[in-house]
Amino acid sequence: MVRLAFVGAGQMAEALAKGFIAKKVVTSSKINAYDISEARRRVFAEELGCKVHDSNDSAVANCDVAILAVKPQYLGATARTVSPESWDNKLVLSIAAGVTIETLKGLLPPSARVVRIMPNTPCLVGESASAIAASEEVTPSDVELVKSLFATVGMTISVEESFLDAVTGLSGSGPAYVFLMIEALSDGGVRSGLPRPVATKLAAQTVMGAAKMVLETGRHPGELKDMVTSPAGTTIAGVHALEDHGTRAAFIDAVYKATLRSKELSKL
Numbered sequence: 413m414v415r416l417a418f419v420g421a422g423q424m425a426e427a428l429a430k431g432f433i434a435k436k437v438v439t440s441s442k443i444n445a446y447d448i449s450e451a452r453r454r455v456f457a458e459e460l461g462c463k464v465h466d467s468n469d470s471a472v473a474n475c476d477v478a479i480l481a482v483k484p485q486y487l488g489a490t491a492r493t494v495s496p497e498s499w500d501n502k503l504v505l506s507i508a509a510g511v512t513i514e515t516l517k518g519l520l521p522p523s524a525r526v527v528r529i530m531p532n533t534p535c536l537v538g539e540s541a542s543a544i545a546a547s548e549e550v551t552p553s554d555v556e557l558v559k560s561l562f563a564t565v566g567m568t569i570s571v572e573e574s575f576l577d578a579v580t581g582l583s584g585s586g587p588a589y590v591f592l593m594i595e596a597l598s599d600g601g602v603r604s605g606l607p608r609p610v611a612t613k614l615a616a617q618t619v620m621g622a623a624k625m626v627l628e629t630g631r632h633p634g635e636l637k638d639m640v641t642s643p644a645g646t647t648i649a650g651v652h653a654l655e656d657h658g659t660r661a662a663f664i665d666a667v668y669k670a671t672l673r674s675k676e677l678s679k680l
């Protein structure tokens with residue numbers, strides 16, 4: 413069984429570790445971790461049962477695959493806390509938004525093989541969307557290993573590295589847009605008289621059901637929308653309100669602005 417190391421044990425590292433453990437792809441005893449925050453080290457040791465180290469160097473020295481999971485701004489300084497000997501021959505996965513393979517290679521010895529991945533938090537429930545871009549040195553068996561690891565917590569897709577900023581703007585950040593949407597739909601239900609727990613449950617199930625229809629039928633979302641929309645009915649009244657408030661443009665702009673921010677992070 414592969415030995416992992418999380419360099420940074422924050423929100424996303426926790427979501428991935430919990431997902432991997434739940435799917436039994438890695439046992440907690442094979443997950444090494446370090447975080448500068450004692451509170452985060454405690455979560456990994458006490459809640460997840462992982463091997464928590466007293467440095468990034470020790471965590472990486474004891475792994476086959478290291479997952480860089482600190483904020484992009486701290487990646488350079490963090491990578492330098494690990495000695496070249498500990499990085500030697502490691503498969504290094506970076507989930508950091510924006511930070512390019514070229515930058516990552518500049519931080520690591522030449523023997524390290526670099527893969528960038530952009531997952532999202534639904535890995536916690538086995539429904540992540542992870543896009544993967546590998547550097548030239550990465551072997552086909554490395555790619556297979558990464559794909560099989562992340563496939564246990566959701567779907568994986570290989571992309572050109574140049575697409576990763578857009579992926580980050582869409583699926584990396586996307587759960588936040590959808591949570592906001594569910595919260596707002598629930599507010600709408602409450603505004604119309606539903607009790608909050610009923611409204612939130614209906615909103616979340618509706619989003620999940622609609623998403624499943626897109627994925628499972630392969631039909632265009634516009635066509636599926638038309639199936640709900642009766643002439644002079646309730647849905648077209650709701651759709652008109654959404655169009656009137658510029659909802660479609662707001663989503664397009666959200667993804668675009670997040671993409672631009674990912675590009676900015678690559679320059680830090």
Ligand SMILES: NC(=O)C1=CN([C@@H]2O[C@H](COP(=O)(O)OP(=O)(O)OC[C@H]3O[C@@H](n4cnc5c(N)ncnc54)[C@H](OP(=O)(O)O)[C@@H]3O)[C@@H](O)[C@H]2O)C=CC1
Pocket residue numbers: 419420421422423424425446447448449452468480481482483484486489490493507508509530531532533584585
């Ligand atoms: N959250 C998400 O949905 C997603 C995040 N990502 C990427 O994942 C990465 C982590 O994001 P996220 O989990 O949200 O961030 P968090 O801030 O929750 O986690 C990062 C952790 O790293 C710690 N840290 C900082 N410096 C070091 C260091 N030198 N050594 C060890 N640990 C350190 C931080 O401690 P402290 O807080 O004390 O600084 C923090 O606990 C980012 O690069 C982000 O772009 C990718 C996909 C989705």
Ligand SMILES: O=C(O)[C@@H]1CCC=N1
Pocket residue numbers: 509580584585
């Ligand atoms: O907000 C962020 O920067 C990170 C990257 C993608 C999701 N969260």
